[in-house]
Amino acid sequence: MQQVFWLDTRYDREAGRDAAGRYAEMLAANIAEFDGTWGDIAPVGFACAAWRVATPPISSPGLVRWHRRVLSASCVRNTWDGSMTARVTLVSPLPEPLTANRTWWRDRGWQGWPEIFGQFVEPAQQDLAKAPHVRATLLVDAPLPLEGLPAAPDGPDDDPADAAHRALAVMVAGLNELLSPLVAQLEGVS
Template identity: 75%
Template sequence: MAGRQAFWIDERYDRERARGDAGRYVERLWESIGEFDGAWGDIAPVAFCCAAWRVATPPIMEPGFVRWHRRILSATCVRNTWDGSLTARVTLVSPPPAPLTAARDWWRDRGWQGWPEIFGQFVEPAEQDLAKAPHLRATLRVDAPLPLDRLPAAPEGPDRKVPEAAHRALVVMVGDLNELLMPIIARLEDGSS
């Protein structure tokens, strides 16, 4: 799944690892209900959807209910302070910029390293690796508005509607983020790191 989507909801893992019948995400929603303070009954769905996303992703939920492509280092959403819209902030692993790869005169046999990979996943270099060689790890930061029209309304309070509305918010945001980011990720993967 990781190769074809930037984000996906891992329903199977969620059900298999749950303590009860509700699923890990629903259990974590109720444990983290304070994340939704200030979102209840809001006319705009933004605060509620951002809280649903926070609960579904690391560090609150590890591993996340929402999973992401190996090139994605972080993904958050925030309310835009200018107009109240929903903004996604995603950081992606990238190859070095073209001016650095066109000529290697800056390289000078210093043993420069890029992003380390473990089992195909990009990771931060270990402290011992940083002590041995310089590392150049390029990233891309995507800040993009997400449409609000298909997002669910924020529930009036912490009631039985919360899990369904939160799940719907995640489904919509995952779809919108996939449409937005998969062309970028596909291009990065074709060029390799």
């Protein structure tokens, strides 16, 4: 199965100042992200805060890493029922109506997604000044299962690092189960 998300624990240990790792340091520095989640009977708010701290822009590079087609990934509490919703933006090929007939192209030098060392990137300002760009994306909004999420700690003194790591592992597994077939299809892997 294609891995779309993973935890880079090796980098985390190597980049940390002590045995706890870099993510534990990021948690301590961004403990305010967890305000309102301590002791919550639903683990969703705590898990979403753990995700925010483990991903850009708070943590770059993040403990959570993702496939080259993933531009952004966030998790939020669904306001309707309190469940967890993932929002993931993926790089996509152009939709078929744009590739079936290229009359719209008309020698204008249209460009797609630039890649640097295989990674999709935003075009540079100098490139945007030279040629038009058309970059397709897919926006995935999907529920994530709550099974396996740890309970929210009662407070910051309860050492939230272990619970945050466990929450991230559950979320990564859920996202991989959901998105691996989609990304494999986009990559042309059968």
